[in-house]
Amino acid sequence: MKEGPDIARVAALLGDPARANMLTVLMSGRALTAAELAQEAGVTPQTASSHLAKLESGQIVVPRKQGRHRYFTLSGPDIVEALEVLMGIANRVGHNRVRTGPKYPELRKARVCYDHLAGDMGVALFDGLAKRKLIASDVNGVALTPAGIDFATMFGIDLDGLRAKRRPLCRECLDWSARQSHLAGSFGAALLDRFYDLGWARRVPESRIVRFSDTGEKSFRDLINP
Amino acid sequence: MKEGPDIARVAALLGDPARANMLTVLMSGRALTAAELAQEAGVTPQTASSHLAKLESGQIVVPRKQGRHRYFTLSGPDIVEALEVLMGIANRVGHNRVRTGPKYPELRKARVCYDHLAGDMGVALFDGLAKRKLIASDVNGVALTPAGIDFATMFGIDLDGLRAKRRPLCRECLDWSARQSHLAGSFGAALLDRFYDLGWARRVPESRIVRFSDTGEKSFRDLINP
DNA sequence: TTCATAGTTCGATGCTAATCGAAGCATTGA
DNA sequence: TCAATGCTTCGATTAGCATCGAACTATGAA
Incomplete structure (x- = not known):
């Protein structure tokens, strides 16, 4: 045994x-x-x-x-992680169920992964926050830096409220479509909620697709690469 | 469909x-x-x-x-990642096959995960390198910092040789036993090889267990927390 | 050349799991 | 109170899969 x-x-x-x-x-x-x-x-x-x-x-x-x-x-978020990893493997080995149409590229571009942003834009978000030194590695994967804490507050995110929750602020989640990481955790979720609140993006009904408006995407790009 | x-x-x-x-x-x-x-x-x-x-x-x-x-x-390493994530879930939901004996705690302490160190000591390694600012977040998860590059050279690791390989130097791998991350990638693998070379640790035959000697473990602790 | 070993293929067997029609239970609305 | 809806349970059916004994093929050693 x-x-x-x-x-x-x-x-x-x-x-x-x-x-x-x-x-x-x-x-x-x-x-x-x-x-x-x-x-x-x-x-x-x-x-x-x-x-x-x-x-x-x-x-x-x-x-x-x-x-x-x-x-x-x-x-739990570990189930999401397992599904993302399995999707990555299925994608690599060619086990795809394909249906012609616009949705697949949209899923790759920006989608909800449990409660945070995934897809190419999710990966870009992670990359931009790291490059601006708003997040950095720690034993849990990633954490907000002091500059990141300031940024979060200025961006309208209630960090104290998030800290009150029993889950990590920042967590790395492997993105099956981009084969890189995007930002999970309560902070990652709060960022996506904020994008909704600001009108930058909205959920496509009955789907995991997140669709950014033109101005929303421009604001997003400015945010991660000022 | x-x-x-x-x-x-x-x-x-x-x-x-x-x-x-x-x-x-x-x-x-x-x-x-x-x-x-x-x-x-x-x-x-x-x-x-x-x-x-x-x-x-x-x-x-x-x-x-x-x-x-x-x-x-x-x-590929994505299979390892999938297995680690599934082990984490199995562990959380109590689907364990348990056999009384010393091996299970040893597996949790230090083991090989494909080619790098996993377990509590693998997580401690990751944590220590991050705290010493030898690694930091980037779009691929983690990367060596300039200080980290110096450290690697001083520690006897041929970074040029590693860079020649078609795989990332650093990659984050979720550790099912510690529920945190340890360091995968060619640099992670090189670190473990170096621990073997220095006589700090050795593989237990027919097992994934990595067993550190007393002096090896002390040197390891000094390395990550000088 | 012959024998031993590693590994695969074939065919039979038995078991498990997914499926759904029919019936039943719990809850809600008229 | 009764009908409608959401959901579960029961029992039957079927397909798929894991298993291994026997036989076969490929490779290496004597």
């Missing part, structure tokens, strides 16, 4: 097309109902129920009841 | 106990034969052959023939 973590059990939970579809759509960070997940997965509610029971038992998703609705979310 | 990378196919490849055992042992960075992998996986050579064919077809492992032996290695 081998010792250590049983990765086969976790991987097997992710390794079914229906469950993978559910988890992928949950990467948007939004809670979804069992019926919605069934539809996204392309299976009947009975089948979806069976899959969700497995995911819940394996602590991959967390349920929450509200009347007769049952909402599900991913159980 | 959903567009994008087909993570279910990749995850399914990892989601079989026999295949997961093979991949885990390949995380040591060494090439292993089909017979060795069969033994590690606890299956017959026929079964191992079948599994290896799937892993090869899915570009998870790369084969190399040498006489009548067929050696296998992991196809």
Whole structure:
């Protein structure tokens, strides 16, 4: 008997097309109902129920009841990270499900990864913050520098409020499409919320795509490369 | 039909106990034969052959023939990263295969992750280098600072030789046991080789455990926290 | 040349898991 | 109170996959 973590059990939970579809759509960070997940997965509610029971038992998703609705979310950012890494591998080895249309390039450009910005613009954000020395390495991956703290305050982000949460301010997340890192963590999430608030970007409904306006993208570029 | 990378196919490849055992042992960075992998996986050579064919077809492992032996290695560092992330999840959700004995704590303390140091000491290494400002964030995660370049030279590492290789000098790798990052990349690998050369540490045969001598561990602690 | 070893292929077996129709339970709205 | 909706459970069906004994192929040593 081998010792250590049983990765086969976790991987097997992710390794079914229906469950993978559910988890992928949950990467948007939004809670979804069992019926919605069934539809996204392309299976009947009975089948979806069976899959969700497995995911819940394996602590991959967390349920929450509200009347007769049952909402599900991913159980932690490590699930998002696993899915991103697996997407990167699938992309490299050519296991892609391709449908002609504009959405795929848009997903690569800017999308939500759980609650923060991913895609080429997410990577550019990370790069720009590092180049401006607003973030730097530490044992948790990345942390805000003193200059970064000033910047956050000037940019309208309540750092004290973020620190009150039980999650790291900054965390590095591997971006499958760019094969580089973007910024996760509560600060990363707050930045994306701020872009929404400023009107620079908005979520495309029923999708993980984040669409920047022309002026929003210009402001974004100015922010990371003044 | 959903567009994008087909993570279910990749995850399914990892989601079989026999295949997961093979991949885990390949995380040591060494090439292993089909017979060795069969033994590690606890299956017959026929079964191992079948599994290896799937892993090869899915570009998870790369084969190399040498006489009548067929050696296998992991196809890239992203596979290592995927396995580490899955181990982290398995650890968090309690999917552990536990065997009483000394090895598990030793695996957590110091082990090889493909070709670099992982475990608590790997995380301490990362932390120490960051605190000494020898590494810093950049778009690829981490990079050597100018002070870090000086340090590497003084420590006996041929950076020019490393740069000649087609892989990043520094890369961040999530450590499942510590839930923090350790240092991968060619520089990370060179550091571990240097620890071996200096006699500070050695590989435990047939295992991923890296065992530091008492004086070696003291030198290591002095290095990261002078 | 012959024998031993490494590894693969073939075919059979058995098990697991995904699927859904039918039925049932819990909750909400009329 | 009753009907509608969301969701789960039950049971049957089917497909896929892991397993290994037997046989085969390729390579190396005697």
